[in-house]
Amino acid sequence: VKSEITSLESSPAIDTIAVGTSKGMVHLINTRYDRLLFSLHHKSKKGKPVRITSMSFRTDGSALQYGIAPLAVGRADGGITIWDLTPPSEDEDGGNAMMGRTLLCEMDRVHSPGGVHKLQYMPQEPLLLSTGTHSNSVVMHIFDNPDHSGRILRQRKGHTAPPKHIRYLHPGGGAGGGVLVNAGDGTDAAACQILSGGSNDRTLRLFSTVRSVLDKEYSQGRGLEKRARDLGMKDKAELLLPPVKAVVTSEARSRDWGDVVTIHQNHAFAYVWSSRRGAQSGPILRQDHWNVSAMKKPPPTSAQATCVTMSACGNFALVGTRGGTIYNVQSGNTRGRYPIDRDGKEGKPDAKNAGDIRRTFKELEKKMKISNRASNVDKEDHDRVQRARREQVLADKLKTASHSRTAVTGVAVDGVNKTVISVGADAKLILWNFKTHAPHKKSPYQLPAAATKLCHVQDSDLAAVALEDYSAILFDCTTLTVVRRFGYGQKEMRHDGPISDLGFSPDGRTLYTASMDGTIRVWDVPTNSCVDWMGFTSPPTSISVSPTGEFLATTHTGKLGISLWSDRSFYQTVHVDGTQLLCEPARMDEPAPLAEVESGEDNHDNALQRILANSTGNSALDEEQDDDTEGPIVPKEAGLVTLSGLPPAHWKNLFHLELVKQRNKPSEPPKKPPSAPFFLQWRSGEDATGELSKKPTLDGEGNQSDAEWDAVWSDDDENKDEIPGNPPIDGGDKRERESEEDVKEEESKRRKVTHYRSHLAALLEECDGKRVKNGGRFGAVTEHIASLGPSAIDVSFSALCNGMHDLDEGLYLLILACRWLLELCESRERFEATNAYLHRFLHLHSAVLAGIGGTMDDDDEEEPSEEVLKKRKKREQRREELQRMVVALRAAQKESSDALQDKLQNALCLLRHFS
Secondary structure, three states: OOOOEEEEEEOOOOOEEEEEEOOOEEEEEEOOOOEEEEEEEOEOOOOOEOOEEEEEEOOOHHHHHHOOOEEEEEEOOOOEEEEEOOOOOHHHHOOOOOOOOEEEEEEOOOOOOOOEEEEEEOOOOOEEEEEEOOOOEEEEEEOOOOOOOOEEEEEEEOOOOOOOEEEEOOOOHHHOOOOOOOHHHOOOHHHHEEEEEOOOOOOOEEEEOOOHHHOEEOEOOOOHHHHHHHOOOOOHHHHOOOOEEEEEEOOOOOOOOOOEEEEEOOOOOEEEEEOOOOEEEEEEEOOOOOOOOOOOOOOOHHHOOOEEEEOOOOOEEEEEOOOOEEEEOOOOOEEEEOOOOOOOOOOOOOOOOOOOHHHHHHHHHHHHOOOOHHHHHHHHHHHHHHHHHHHHHHHHHHHHOOOOOOOEEEEEEOOOOOEEEEEEOOOEEEEEEOOOOOEOOOOOEEOOOOEEEEEEEOOOOEEEEEEOOOOEEEEEOOOOEEEEEEOOOOHHHOOOOOEEEEEEOOOOOEEEEEEOOOEEEEEEOOOOEEEEEEEOOOOEEEEEEOOOOOEEEEEEOOOOOOEEEEOHHHOOOOOOOOOOOOOOOEEOOOOOOHHHOOOHHHHHHHHHHHHHHHHHOOOHHHHHHHHHHOOOOOOOOOOOOOOOOOOHHHHHHHHHHHHHHHHHOOOOOOOOOOOOOOOOOOOOOEOOOOOEOOOOOEOOOOOEOHHHHHHHOOOOOOOHHHOOOOOOOOHHHHHHOOOHHHHHHHHHHHHOOOOOOOHHHHHHHHHHOOOOOOOOOOHHHHHHHHOOOHHHHHHHHHOOOOOHHHHHHHHHHHHHHHHHHHHHHHHOOOHHHHHHHHHHHHHHOHHHHHHOOOOOOOOOOOOOOHHHHHHHHHHHHHHHHHHHHHHHHHHHHHHHHHHHHHHHHHHHHHHHHHO
């Protein structure tokens, strides 16, 4: 039978490969001689061949020590088979080398459904890493048992189907109430855990946004895998509860009993879970007359759960169905329903309570009265009429204030267990008394449209209700009025699809609404404005805000993962005054695995650039904020003092540069090594000047002399002619020169010294030639200095003028530097950096600035030439100009410093006055 090659793997043996086929065969082939060594057969539990998907050879030393050669084979049914490829002895196989090898172990349903995607033994380790095709899991097995079987060491699993409902484990007070949440500083790990459910894999999982090692699946019972195998099922999913429809938490009594309650699709029961145990805990919440066994008649369809909530005390759970039911989480007993069931035994107001001795005494007293029997009979008739009238009024009230024949779509409890809020598909919002189960006297409140979702803030007692007209209202449960309506009116301010979920920030000032139109809107409750509008490629199905308000978790249609988004207002200035009208949503780039990128790094870089472009250029508000955060701070008005925004080390170290140099100075000069390494052999040749270098002088032991070594590391340039081993510079030439002309020519050449100039000098000359109308000629100089470090700035300033002997060129560069510093002082921008530059400039050139005020040195000539006079006049003009620039620079710096000091003094006086 023909079969396809599905997998290839190179073995540690030379010229040998393993070939896997679609018919469950693994062939070991010698490629050098084109010979089949042996074959391994794989079949499913039903005896049918199973497809081979991956293989891997084990190469660690422990396998060689035990004399085994393991081969791991991954199958399409999710199982992994481990073979020992050690050839059998001749006694065992009778001399037939084609006999089968030993099966070490077999691990079933490791990656189910979908099968194994890839197997890989870790190099030189008894560890096997496996991934699934559709299982969304990575499993690491370790083989440390005496029988060479494997066990799971670590694993990371996720949903095998897209989740549809997520909630943070213990949200803050604004998002449902919490008394133990203290994650404002990020110290509570429970504040970083997300409950996820609603997928078709029928699991309830916990994901940690800090450490993935804390991820786990909540257990629904022991031995489900074994029971599924015994019953011949594909996997344990058929034994699990239906997909989660809603989940609520309350941490007040989490140490005593279950703190998580879930309801499920097309299911009437509610289930209690314990976050500490990570498993189902406690009784099943149901009505007393409902059958738990699947073999008996199930509850009616009208009793299926539609919504659920828990009280702040953690003792009660309310499940919304056709009319609403309340359970006790601790014992699982039914505590009533909303409205009161007057037809049932427990709901009758005249129901006799057996064992009530006080009631019995009152009845006996009435019957033993002999006088005024006729009046007593009349009184009983009158009371009966009044009682019937009150019952009729109450019945009419309950008929109006109830969700009759419609589903309850949302239910909530206030923080003190006094009021229950419920909304339904009949467009009613009803407030109930938690204790008496009676509706509020002003209930029901008629909503503009049928309600689909409800989110309540216990701190402010505000309830957000999502409506079928794609809008949301904010209802004040204290004043019984609608205080806000979001997404109603202009087309740009409303959703184009049904609202799938909504949630509040912990402080209750921000409302998040997710819609099936593929967008999420962020509403500012005090200003009733949309402050953010996010668009996605796939519609969001559920959202949840972290207890600290820093992150927003979302799930999307067709996406297995949970996306986590950061709130920019925690690290960036965001204006919520409502003046900026959002014209289009900001396209959010959803994270995707690298394996899904089409090809190479280019597409990844393009995707990254697209992310940056989408995150910065989709709205006028984003552009304005980005302009504010990039580059130097731009003053809002001319003349305002601004800071540079540079790191403090850039300008602070300029004040203490000498101290830094002193600390970094070596304590002693470097010592010569006892002998040079063999790869640093000395070789005669031309040096950097093009002259032939001579062999260094060696001492008696064959090493270079100490005098030469110290001279090389010396910083004294004056005695460079006295370096031992070097020929004296110009010594022979002086002895040979006899004419005075040669001596004068040599002296003139020595006087012409070329000084080093930094890039700062070239920029100053270039910017000085520019003509700008509004000033700011030296902007390039400022940007260049801002890009340098403290040491580089010191070198650049020092190279402008090297002393009094460098006034021909250095004087002009000092004037240009003063013009640049004067421009910075007058603009009052980069205030702290400007003062640091000015301090370093004056410190380096203080001797020159103080010396130009004296008389200049005159030449020895009695009658100077005209050219010399021009040079003197030009130097005198530059000297006077430099003096004027220094005076102007001092005045400008003093003016800006006085202005800043006055502002600071004024602010300090105001603070002292108001404090």
